[in-house]
Amino acid sequence: MLTCSHMKQCCILLIAFVCGMAHSLVAAGSPDVTIAQLSDTHLGEGHSPQAAANLREAVRMINARHPDAVILSGDIGESQEYREQAKIILKALNAPVYYVPGNHEFHDIIGLEHYRQQFGPDYYRFQVKNVEVIALDSQLLGNYEKFDKKPRPPLPPALKVESEKMLAWLAAQVGPTRGKIVIAVQHIPLFHDHGFPENNPYWTIDAPYAQRETDLLHKLGVKHLLAGHWHIGRVFQQDGITVHVAPATSWLPLGGQLGFAMHTITPDGEMHTEFVPLPNATP
Numbered sequence: 048m049l050t051c052s053h054m055k056q057c058c059i060l061l062i063a064f065v066c067g068m069a070h071s072l073v074a075a076g077s078p079d080v081t082i083a084q085l086s087d088t089h090l091g092e093g094h095s096p097q098a099a100a101n102l103r104e105a106v107r108m109i110n111a112r113h114p115d116a117v118i119l120s121g122d123i124g125e126s127q128e129y130r131e132q133a134k135i136i137l138k139a140l141n142a143p144v145y146y147v148p149g150n151h152e153f154h155d156i157i158g159l160e161h162y163r164q165q166f167g168p169d170y171y172r173f174q175v176k177n178v179e180v181i182a183l184d185s186q187l188l189g190n191y192e193k194f195d196k197k198p199r200p201p202l203p204p205a206l207k208v209e210s211e212k213m214l215a216w217l218a219a220q221v222g223p224t225r226g227k228i229v230i231a232v233q234h235i236p237l238f239h240d241h242g243f244p245e246n247n248p249y250w251t252i253d254a255p256y257a258q259r260e261t262d263l264l265h266k267l268g269v270k271h272l273l274a275g276h277w278h279i280g281r282v283f284q285q286d287g288i289t290v291h292v293a294p295a296t297s298w299l300p301l302g303g304q305l306g307f308a309m310h311t312i313t314p315d316g317e318m319h320t321e322f323v324p325l326p327n328a329t330p
Contacts, residue, residue, distance in 0.1 A: 080178045083114040083142070084308040086234075086275030087122040087295035089151065091129035095297035097329040099132065104325055105296050105307050106139050112309060112323075116175040117142050120275040120293060121149025121185070121234030127165060134165075145173055147182045149234035149276065150191040156205035159186070170213050172220060178228045178312050181220060181267065185235035185276075187213050188260060189253030199253050214259060221266045228316040231264060232273040236292055238285040243277065244301055250277060261286055271318045273310070279303035280322035291320045298330045305330055 085105060090098045109117060117140050124130035130152070137144050146166050153159050162169060169184040187210040190200045202210055237260060239251045252260060264272070271289050278295035280303065293308035306324040313319075 078176075079314070080176045080312040081112070081114040082175060082178075082180075082273075082310045082312070083109045083112065083117045084120060084232075084273055084275075084291075084293040084310060085109075085117065085296060086120040086293040086307070087149070087278050087297055088119065088133055089122055089125065089295065089297035090133050091125035092151075092297060094300070095330065098297040099136065101296045101305060101325055101328040102133065102136050103139075104328060106136060108323065108325070109307065110139070110141050114142050114309065116180075117144045118180075118182075118232055118273065119144065119146050120232055120273060121147050122151040122275065122295075122297075123149065125151060127161060130165060145180070145182060145232075147233055148184055148186055150186060153186060154190075154192040155203055156209070159206065159209065170216065177314070178230060181217070181229060181231040181269065183217070183231060183233040183260075184213060185233040185252060185274075188233075188256040189235070191235070191249060194247070194249050197248065199248055210256070214256075214263070217260075217263045217267075221263070227268075228312065228314075229267050229269050230271045230273065230312070230318070231267075231269045234274065235276045236274040236290050237261065237264075237272055237288065238283075238290060240281055240283040240285075240290070240292075242283070243281065261288070264288060270316065271312075273308075277301065280306065280308060280320075282320050289318065291318065294322055296325060296328065 088102050089095050123133050148162050148169050152162050170182055172181050190202050235252055237252050274290055274292050277292050279301055280294040281292040283290055294306045296305055304324045305328040306322055309321045309323055311319045
């Protein structure tokens with residue numbers, strides 16, 4: 048004979064089973080999320096006189112693919128005027144556009160303030176359907192003003208203050224994103240891919256910050272990081288994080304092919320990346 052206590056336990060187990068089944072059905076029925084990633088558009092850069100035309104072609108091709116969102120992962124343009132031109136071109140996109148700054152956007156606190164006036168926050172979070180995206184400012188994770196400077200100089204004091212604010216903000220995101228699909232995006236890759244032809248520390252996050260960021264991304268459950276900066280498309284894994292580096296639409300300092308990346312995220316959080324070439328683009 049079932050006692051009241053046994054009946055109560057049975058009810059709890061039944062509710063848990065039904066809720067679990069409902070969650071599984073919702074997840075199974077959730078569509079894939081598609082995100083187009085542009086990077087290193089470099090309007091106004093002397094090496095890329097066709098940058099604006101290439102970006103317009105990329106916009107046309109992205110619209111034909113109907114993504115849920117578009118991310119431009121830094122090195123937008125060489126001045127505020129050129130960055131504004133990029134924004135105007137990107138208004139033709141049919142999907143919402145999200146920006147993060149690159150190392151051609153600013154190197155001091157005044158440049159950071161100008162960027163924020165033009166684009167809004169340089170680090171923030173947003174949602175694309177069931178995917179949470181953490182957008183980060185890699186300019187606050189190292190000094191990238193001089194390409195050949197070894198070792199890397201420290202951040203200017205004012206940017207170091209901003210760096211600590213961003214890392215504290217990132218730590219505060221751990222609770223709100225728990226249990227969700229969370230990816231991250233920033234301009235400069237977190238790690239060095241051993242197949243990448245350059246070993247200059249300019250190409251990755253500075254060591255003092257890399258481990259701190261990695262630890263926080265692990266706590267957030269981030270398994271995929273979108274990046275740019277290298278101008279070539281690459282996908283590689285390190286320390287449990289897969290880095291998806293988008294190609295540039297502007298110029299090719301290390302060879303490769305101009306284009307953009309299309310990311311497909313499944314309901315269980317896996318990501319597939321396709322590099323889409325710009326067939327008629329001139330570097």
